[in-house]
Amino acid sequence: MNALKLSGVFLCFAASLNFSSLLRAQTPEWIWHDNRGAAPADGEVRFFRRTFIVEGRLTKAVLTAAGDDHVRIFLNGKQVLENDDWQKADAVDVTVEIKPGENVIAARGQNDASFAGFIAKLDLSLKGGNKGTVVTDTSWVSSDREAPGWEKPGFIAAGWTPARSFGKLGAQPWGDVMAGAIVKGAGASKQATPAESLATLPGFRIELLRSAQPGEGSWVSMAVDNKGRLILSPQGKEPMLRVTLKDGKLEQLEPLDVPVTGAMGLRYAFDSLYVNGRGPQGYHLYRLRDTDGNGHFGPPELLCKWNRGRGGDGEHGAHGIVLGPDKKLYIVCGNFVDVPDDLSPDSPHRNYADDIVLPRMEDGNGFGAGKKPPGGFVARMDPDGKNIELFAAGFRNTYDIDFSPDGELFGFDSDMEWDWGTPWYRPIRINHIVSAGDYGFREGTAKWPNWYPDSLPTTLDIGIGSPTGVKFGTGAKYPAKYQQAFYAMDWSYGRIIAVHLKSKGATYAGAFENFVAPKSLREAGPKATLNVTDLEFGKDGAMYFLTGGRGTQSGLYRVTYVGKEPTDIQMEAPT
Template identity: 25%
Template sequence: MKKIIILCLSITFGFISDQNLSVEAYNKLSEAEKRDPSHAIDGLDLLDPELEITLFASEPMMSNPTNMDIDDKGRIWICEAYNYRNALNPRNPYNKKGDRILILEDTDHDGKADKSTVFYQGEDINAALGIAVLGNKVYVSCSPNVLVFTDENQDDVPDSKEVMFTGIGGIQHDHGMHAFVFGPDGKLYFNYGNEGKGLLTRNKEPLKDELGNIIKGDGKPYREGMVYRSELDGSNVEILAWNFRNNYELTLDSYGTMWQSDNDDDGNRSTRINYVMPHGNYGYKDEMTGADWRVRRTNLEDSVYQQHWHLNDPGVVPNLLQTYAGSPTGIVLYEGNLLPQMYRNQIIHCDAGPNIVRAYPAQKSGAGYKAEILPIVDGSKKDKWFRPSDVTVAPDGSIYISDWYDPGVGGHAMGDSLRGRVFRIAPKNHRPTVPNFIYSDPSEAIVALQNPNQAVRFKAFMALKSLGKAAENNLKELAKNQNPRMAARAYWLLAQIDNKYITEASNSKNEDVRIQAIRMASELIKNPHAFYLKMSNDASIQVKREIAVEIRHKKYSDVWLKLAEAYDGGDRWYLEALGIGADLDWDNCLKLLKENNESNWLKTDKTKDLVWRSRGLKTKVLLAEIIKNSPESQKGKYYRAFDFQDNTDKNDILLGLIKNAKSTEEKVTIFKHFDQATIHGNPTFNKELPLLMAGIKSELDFLEIVDKYSIKSQYSRLHKLAMTNSNSNISTSAATICVKNHGTLGLETELKNKTNAKKAIDVYGEVDKANVTAILIKTFTNKKLSHSLREQAIEEMIGWESEETLWKLTQAGKIPNEFLPIVENILKQTWHSDIRVAASKYFVNGEEEQKINTTNVLSQSGNLSSGKQLFETYCTTCHVANNKGTDFGPGLSQIGKKLSKEGLLNAIINPSEGISFGYEGQNITLFDGSMYQGILTSKTENDFMIKYPGQSKVNIVKRKDVKQILAMEESIMPKFPLKEQELADLVGYLETLK
């Protein structure tokens, strides 16, 4: 579908505006010329002939804008991040005065900033990620705090500063607190990424939801990135959605519908756009356990992006749109009239990774939505330093784009600290204008309320709200507006004057206004049961969806039943809304559903889907009944649903299914779902387990069961898998489990067999355990053995413990001379940063390594054939590109699309400056004294999920075995000993990965 959409767009907009240079002409510019603001527009392609893009501001007036807002005077407010990540990257410059909030102004209205004012500067706003200017208050998001500046006399100097929220994770982190936006209901909406963790009040007290649960990302019940709503003073905080990875910014339309983007685990082409259904779980981590999406599970999705967001799991809201590779940033819902029709009432969004600003025209689809991709500004063909960080609407309806302007993006790296731009997009020859409103005049405030700019709307809303009944007639007139979005803005205020306007809105011919009526009733009617019951007769499935999510925890099971009867068994959006509505009331809802569907109970898609989604006390019994009567191809879906139920009686119910299981594969599935903590003493389990093992055909299933239950009777098959399976992940997993359960028996046995000795060293050498390392040392130091076997053994001394041991042997002079070149190569690339530095000096007699002249490297085009070979030698041990390599670090299939040439080079020679979030190294110490280094992909109540260097496999380590986990200060990626020409070759090849 995406290819079709892009093809259509290329027919309509497939030319480059004549306002800037062609690709060929631009590429002839020198690097210095490309970076100069005079060529800022030349580096961009504006893809709509009706529009023009102009440079509003650039360095030296400003630099490194992370976020912006536009006030009602048309002035641009910028959060700068000159001091971004300096604590982790000391090579970055630092201003001891701290970062700045700037006000950029176009005093002569020629479309270019000619005045810059520093509103505030301080170290407490270093690398702030969000700013919202609402009246005389400026909300600045800078983890661990949300600061509110008040400018009482409007002289652009803050008169006070206070903390509204604190305790937020992600200090100077892209996944921390993001910008606040003003909702049409008069409340604040905001979000943070999955480093945010939780919120504390200004008094450092934890915030709780309406059930008394502390709001934090510990899985009780919330996880990862979250969306919130509060009053303007930060009171009455509500959590609206959760389980995102890095939902950078939020936007709302006039009806109160929420939208945002979300970033994937870097390199997995799973970036997404979401319609934010209230109270929805968005599936980044396993809802119940918190496990990483890579952990194998029943009913696993077919594609990476579906797996990434757990889209087959009950309780996960679908995605609106996949945008594949990217680093999404600012977003806005454009409700102005200045831009062409195709952009009106649509999402406009920045994606800094692929250097692009897009619109996403959305249409309703059942109870949800579908969307297309419409590019607006593209820098990928020319200026790959274009990193759009935010998009905002001015009072005249034009849009402004802030540009971080840097060779790289994401991973906390910054290649340039001095540059930054702001662009303006408007119809050709449209001169900027700023309307001037007298907000105290109801008629002028009504006009201002219809403005597309947030700051203007805020002042109008607050003025009309304070006028109350005096503004009622003016608002009633606006409610008749032919544009339903303007009518919606009036109704939000009218409903606060009198609840009768909720009823009036509920009778609107426009379904979005009726949806808004549901939202208003939830906020303003003390007991909306009768209203919801009446509205459940509405013909619109979207209205029904909204009722479903708003009855959550109200236990209106009769309303829920009416809504459930409208479910046809095919609309996942609606199913999830019904699931949200029945939360904590499933037993009553299922009882009514059964009574109403007695003749078709558990026979239709509708009733089976609702049971699959349910979390009632009887759900497990109902799931078992469905499984008994389902074809083999559908059973996995219902077995997976067992993972979302409590463990009471689960083992007994699953054991009851064994006698009806029609295949070994189904029995394996049952064994995967037992509660491991309580099953071992069950006689039926102990009888069935050995029978099961004999019939398992799938290697992955076999390994999973053996590992889960620590089965000691399967040595022969484990060893055979290790030695003969062509899939390296399977053979390594088998060897690891074999060593875990049987020590070095397999390796020692094969070393006595000359035919298999090298193969055994190759396979078991992957297991970085002390007992294996001891045998490798014994082998390569034994001069009686063949040179090739000894060489094989020393080449396998790769791993956290092995490399540490190898370094000690080297210092002690116990490495045979003929193997020193191999040892040198291993230690110069070791994961131990301290050993890497020491070894580099040791092997060059204390002399420092040759320093790299980056200018020389960047000036060379590079040999692609040589670069590919270098890539396969150094990079594929930890990265996947085009389906080849090891899935340990971020995927690199499209790295040439994300990073500029400068960014690629910096990532290689300074890996600690660009660590992608989620790929930070950890030093792991077990109670048995073992030490490892790896990536902590996720953690559950009982386990840590860890990937060790050079391995795709996610290893499960019991929490009870872990003594300590400490974050590494440097990247887990080593600095490779490459010369300038080799670097040029490698960078040249990486540029082709698109």
Template identity: 25%
Template sequence: MHKSLVLVAGAVLMSAAMVSARADEAAHATRDDLALTKFAENPDIVTPVAMTFDEKGRLLVVESHTHFRPDDYQGPPHDRIRVVEDTDGDGKADRFTSFYDQSDLTMGLELGPDGFVYVTTRSELFKLRDTDGDGKADQRVDLVKMDTKGWYPHNGLSGIIFDEQGRLYLGTGENLGESYTITGSDGKSIHADGVGGIIYRLDSDGKNLTTFATGFWNAFDVAFASHGRLFMIDNDPDSRPPSRLIHVVEGADYGFAFRYGRSGLHPLQAWDGELPDTLGMTSGTGEAPTGMVYYNRNRMPADLLGNLFVTSWGDHRVEAYKLIPRGASFTAKMTTLVDGGEMFRPTGMAIAPDGSVYFADWVDRNYKLHGKGRIWRLSSDTEVHFVTAPDFVPLTEAEKRAEKLRQSTDRQQLMQAADDRDPFIRQAAMLGLSHLKNPPRVQAQRLAGMDPKAVIPAALKSDSVEDRLTAVRWLADERLTELRPNLLEALNDDRVMSPRLFAGALAALEWLDEGKVDGKGATIAHYVADKLHDAKASDKMRAMALRAVEPDYSALTLDLLRQFIEDGDHALQLEAVRTLAAKSDPERFELLWTIASDGAMPQDVRAEAIVGLAANVEKYGPLLGQLAAEAPAEVAAEATRAVRPGAPDIASKPTTDQAAAWLKHVGEGGDPAVGRRVFFNPKLADCSRCHRIEGRGGEIGPDLSVVGQRGSRQWLLESILQPSREISPQFTAELLTTKDGATHMGIMLPLPGVRSTQTFMDAAGQTFTIPIDQITDRKLMDISLMPPGLAYTMTLDELRDLLAYLMQLR
């Protein structure tokens, strides 16, 4: 283990020592300037789901009596919307009455600008009003109906919110992939099949239903922050943590579609903007977020004003997210406001007229009705006095630019912005282009509702990899089997191809032919095997086929790889030897040594073989030492790297917090080819153990295939020096406490299927599995599993080369 890994593990253990299991501990505020009080509990309130305050300032709470109702359940036959009041001012609820009791699988509750109370069930949106003042709703107006065979209680209609113009935004879940038709009060319908969650926009009277944004798992709740910024909380798929806090913009696709499976790992799915026509998350959240409010009052500590408050049912806590501008969108920093044990399961929340925050508590992790429930009040004695109306998060210039692009008709301006580095600027430009006649880009053509059969054939011949991949995804989404020949032609076209496009096109072919999404169908196996053995296939396509399968794929025999290395062009030789180096077959080392010692082979091919031999220096060290002394420069340098003991020149290097000094020492330039070998060398930083590039490497950390698009050389260097400074949301480690009092730290691994256990990888690269019902506490950590000392394992030249390699990945 690297020394730096030991240091991280030690730091984790010290942190863990200060954390005790709290399975049975009552919820508590984590700050001295916050007060948490129990406002109500069972039997007065049970299994509460959502809440809002009405025009009179009374708390309305959805009390569920239909969510996985046991056969012997003794509660009311339908859900109830309860009015919960404190009539004597002692801080405890003492009056409980029913406002409405005729809905089932009730999910959302919101006071509308017209004074009505708006309600969602999994299949309906309606609004209620008490017209005679008796405290009970006597007027119901139906607004939206979802017709579907889907039945699961909480993945249909859900979160609702109004914008400043009085328009309503309605969140839906993935409906387990079942098709549905959603219809507004004016009869306008939208049909969806195999999609993920969607946010719809409509008028408050149920008319003018439109699709606002797509690509979610389950849009449990939505909230508006300042300047009309819409945010939502999204539960995560089976194998693609974390749950997401998302900045939602019109026309955007956030990557998930249920048709490609529950796991979230399919090549045509994205979770954090991995595909060119998708946007990523603002931040990861705690597990199973269920409620959210934007805090813009003045009765909380100043540092919490302008934060988004989120309840995490799965991690039994209430979180606050401070928005941090990033281009035309945001990242966010999370702090925990309320923490509890296993029997604390916060759900819906609402801000009271006095500025305090109320939230519901399901109490038990059991989805079935159980007769338990609580309502909590979070408050503070702090009162912030405003001289003028506050703007907690002012509009950035990038946001202003994005909004102008959405409304622009300047084709030249939009085309230029469509290739901007900021994905939110690119998406805004695509939306603007979609409003023009004959929009020129595939994503804009799809947004414009053009006929895919007319657009996709030409798009699959585009000179742009991004446009081709967008067309592939569109073709697969519509399952246009009649365009299979066009897809196959694009798949066989080595003129414009990338590993991501190749994987996406293969996955689309499998979906068209077999309706499968696991990558294990006959279509992919046959295609790859045929391509590898097809004498007419170009060496470039064979190289792509090598990347499309795991190194230990049965068709990739040592003899076949030897043939590619001996007879293939230079690119195929390199890919074959890299594949050979990544195999687990112990006999690979003999062939790798044959290549490394062959003076007739190109130097870079020999060097790649040496990278593979670095995993077995115990046996091949003396032979590599001879190459280091006698071979040509490139081969000798790689051999020297493989046998070098320990980390070089640590004393002469700056500390990791001195990024400017490092940048000065490293300088510009570098050799990307050498940098790639540094990346995959197990003797150095061992980057590929956790990170994947173009189909090769681990999947514990972020895929770096296009990392050069994300930021500057300095940003990349800082990410290596200080990995905990900015942790990608889905790779945030968790500190876990189990019922036996033990603590563990790791990143949850993406494994398919619904499971009773969860598997993690720790800082040493070791995996461990824990039954879910044994986990009593889990916390997101601000310490990255990527150790901070990796730069010390390299020479300055090697670090320069590594940066050059990573920066050219676009």
């Protein structure tokens, strides 16, 4: 998923603290390992520690921290806090973990992509009213290697170097991530953003059905099976989950015992679960079937290999799967997936190139440098994975696609946010995806503008954001206008927009409105996160949507219509 490239892991804590010389309140800083001047690598893990001394009787200690992308914090060798959401810090009462004399605070940070860092502060209160603060700053030491006992007292940090600061609390792009942090007891269960913090349109109601708990992962994709159950997939290695619903409530949640994880595309069709995920042969397209009807899937069947066998993993990899009116599978892939070599000679889209007079200038940070056309694409294939065709291309990183009630395909494509302010910047956009269409995404400066005669123009520009899941409201128990709407999710701004399309010649035009969003998107006060990833409409006609991604807290929500307008089904959803 394209959400926010400016991500990383930052941990911030104070230098040695001795309450015999009371410290004033300090501002924590986003820190990371110096990496000898090199930029953080995707997936890298770094280690941090600092000692401090407490003299006197401690009455209260509260630790607050956020990691971009992940941070685990230890006090005297014991893990006391874990955060996977750089937009929203976690806070925990750690009074019982701190002892008189010398203490050690340590952190393990992990970066998913791009920049990295974390931030933290430890507020200490002593008997008599004295207070002190331990914050992350350059007095911390760090290492790129994990050594036995690195998080415990007595460890000799030979060869560790001072951490590097990337800015104080409040600095962009993070902002004040500690505002509104709710203090929990150590080991408290995690909670997704409450439904009360969210806004929707008049007549609609939002419910939070479940918050993901430790071991359940961070959810990024979802499908509805033939019995109306929801299948959820975490982005990591945790097992997929199957959710049974009853009267709109969660009745049962069970892990699926299958050797495929990390799915960024799920679709149930032809009595099979199709999965773009990590399986025995790598990240590819698999088919799972319950052949004996006992509720358990058999061994996965490999249908299509991505990237010439290297796999289509990653946030710009192989994503959404939908069933077309022609009963074929349509699969959308991001710009880091190569077009398969075994394409059918009858593919609708066959001719693509940069087609420029001057050589293109690659991205200044090297992102996507050297990648050749056609960019992201939609592949079409038979249910058994055969007869693969290139249906359309020229996208950056469309995460999901869906067919309208009229049988027309639409997607929600991402921008390249590092292009902001340049002549070749393209905002996130709704695309009407037609057979053989080229939508003009090329790396660097070679992107096609809408007015190119051989480039199909955007249907609707949305602006800045990070597109994730999409779905038409076909079959929803909503008023007619919202049954016909195209729902598109924006991970960055935490909103679901409803796009209202109208015919315009051979294609469509449209307008959009926010359908679900945090109240804080428009109101003053602490900011609520809603990192939306995927949505489906259940057999009951309600919308179900997920939050999660990049290790952030996940939730499963339900949106129903409780107003007075008619909700007669205009057209059934395809099966």
